[in-house]
Amino acid sequence: MSEDKAPETNIPKLSDDEKEIEQKMLKVISQMPDSVKPRFQVLHMLSDERSKINDEFEKEIKAMEAKYNEKKKPLLEARAAILKGTNTEYAEFLEVFDATAVKLETIVAGIVKTDEEKEQDDEDKKEHTPVDVTYLKEVQGVPDFWEKAIRGNQMVMQSVTEKDEPILKHITDVQAEETLEPKQVRVDFYFSENEFFTNDKLSLTVHLKDSDEVTEVEGTFIDWKDGKDVTKKKIKKKQKHKKTNEVRTIVKTVPSESMFNAFEPRKMPEDMVGEDDDSETEKLIEQIDISHDMARDMCDMYMNDALEYYLGFGQDLSDLMGGQFPGGAYGDEDDEDDDDDEDDKKKPKKKAAKKSGDAAEGAVGPDGKQQECKQQ
Numbered sequence: 001m002s003e004d005k006a007p008e009t010n011i012p013k014l015s016d017d018e019k020e021i022e023q024k025m026l027k028v029i030s031q032m033p034d035s036v037k038p039r040f041q042v043l044h045m046l047s048d049e050r051s052k053i054n055d056e057f058e059k060e061i062k063a064m065e066a067k068y069n070e071k072k073k074p075l076l077e078a079r080a081a082i083l084k085g086t087n088t089e090y091a092e093f094l095e096v097f098d099a100t101a102v103k104l105e106t107i108v109a110g111i112v113k114t115d116e117e118k119e120q121d122d123e124d125k126k127e128h129t130p131v132d133v134t135y136l137k138e139v140q141g142v143p144d145f146w147e148k149a150i151r152g153n154q155m156v157m158q159s160v161t162e163k164d165e166p167i168l169k170h171i172t173d174v175q176a177e178e179t180l181e182p183k184q185v186r187v188d189f190y191f192s193e194n195e196f197f198t199n200d201k202l203s204l205t206v207h208l209k210d211s212d213e214v215t216e217v218e219g220t221f222i223d224w225k226d227g228k229d230v231t232k233k234k235i236k237k238k239q240k241h242k243k244t245n246e247v248r249t250i251v252k253t254v255p256s257e258s259m260f261n262a263f264e265p266r267k268m269p270e271d272m273v274g275e276d277d278d279s280e281t282e283k284l285i286e287q288i289d290i291s292h293d294m295a296r297d298m299c300d301m302y303m304n305d306a307l308e309y310y311l312g313f314g315q316d317l318s319d320l321m322g323g324q325f326p327g328g329a330y331g332d333e334d335d336e337d338d339d340d341d342e343d344d345k346k347k348p349k350k351k352a353a354k355k356s357g358d359a360a361e362g363a364v365g366p367d368g369k370q371q372e373c374k375q376q
Contacts, residue, residue: 015211066180072303079306080173085140131311145310146171152309155297159259159290163230167260170194176295176302183208185295187302196230198223204263206295217291219263231258262291 014022029040081087136142147168150156160168173190186205193200205218222231233256240247255261266288269281301309308317 015209015213062180065178069178069303076302080175083142083145084173088140128312128316142310143172144169145306146174149301149306149310152312152314153297153301154314156294156301159262159294161230161257161259163256164259167191167194167196167230170196174298174302176299178299183210185292185299187295187298195225196228197225202260202263204291204295206292214268214288214292216268217262217264217266217288219265219291222260222263230256231261231264232256259294261287262294264291266291 025044029037029044032040078087078093082090131148133142150160150168150171170191170193171189172192174187175190176185176187178185184205184207186203189202189204191197191200191202199220199222202220202222203218204220206214207216207218209215222229224231232253234251234253236249237252238247238249264287266284268288269284305317308314
């Protein structure tokens with residue numbers, strides 16, 4: 001390496017967690033014996049150079065994703081027109097489908113399976129209940145497409161409670177996108193007139209740093225109708241008078257778990273040092289993470305696999321990717337007349353891997369850093 005030019009000294013962009021690790025590494029190296037220290041200082045420098053190359057790689061990948069997402073837009077617009085029933089002339093698309101189906105049938109026919117694999121296929125067919133589309137004979141489009149797609153996506157359903165479920169029936173359309181300038185993930189939900197709120201559109205925008213760390217969650221204010229706010233619940237609580245020992249029961253309104261909490265505007269605390277034990281800060285960060293997860297999961301489904309989830313093949317996607325979804329669509333919810341002030345039970349944290357070609361949540365990249373989920 002003596003004849004090569006020394007690497008440039010520009011420092012790669014680091015997240016707060018990465019900065020903390022760097023600080024610890026430098027401290028460990030500084031305490032090494034003088035005869036050993038130089039080689040680890042050089043190894044550290046080489047590691048930083050590798051990180052810079054990986055940053056370049058990530059930047060180019062993001063630019064490529066944005067380019068190909070632009071190419072998807074005409075297809076997504078055509079899908080929306082069919083779902084809404086504004087386009088009922090499919091001739092040009094059906095020709096492509098017929099040609100593709102013949103090729104796929106030929107490929108599938110050539111697959112040789114063992115008896116065990118055949119038995120498993122038979123079991124899978126028994127377990128899978130085809131989605132009922134008979135009612136569509138009488139209507140235009142596919143009115144419940146997004147409701148059923150969301151119900152079929154166990155990752156999204158992690159945020160849905162039993163009280164949220166009736167509202168899903170009123171979702172008429174979903175639109176989503178991830179942009180680099182500004183760096184953000186946005187999801188728009190459109191609703192028919194309903195008994196819960198007056199809004200016909202709810203938007204969720206998650207603002208990010210270049211490092212993909214969330215800076216802010218921006219959401220629509222939900223104009224709940226009287227007594228229909230699913231983000232709150234009433235509980236009964238007993239109070240004892242200190243002097244008379246008289247016991248009375250009061251009714252309190254407290255926060256309740258709901259997917260619609262994701263729309264509440266929140267900002268990530270700027271200074272996280274010394275706040276590890278701050279329960280309020282922890283709750284804030286947890287809710288920001290939930291909003292971020294929902295935005296990314298919805299964006300990923302919108303861009304890629306909405307039809308598969310609508311048709312009920314969500315678990316098949318999970319198996320294909322080697323991921324495992326937690327059981328149950330939603331956790332236990334306290335009744336409104338519950339006399340217990342205990343918090344709603346928390347559902348297990350996600351998550352399963354994304355579709356083939358996407359990075360799994362928590363996967364380790366070329367530089368040893370955790371990778372974010374990516375879209376195709």
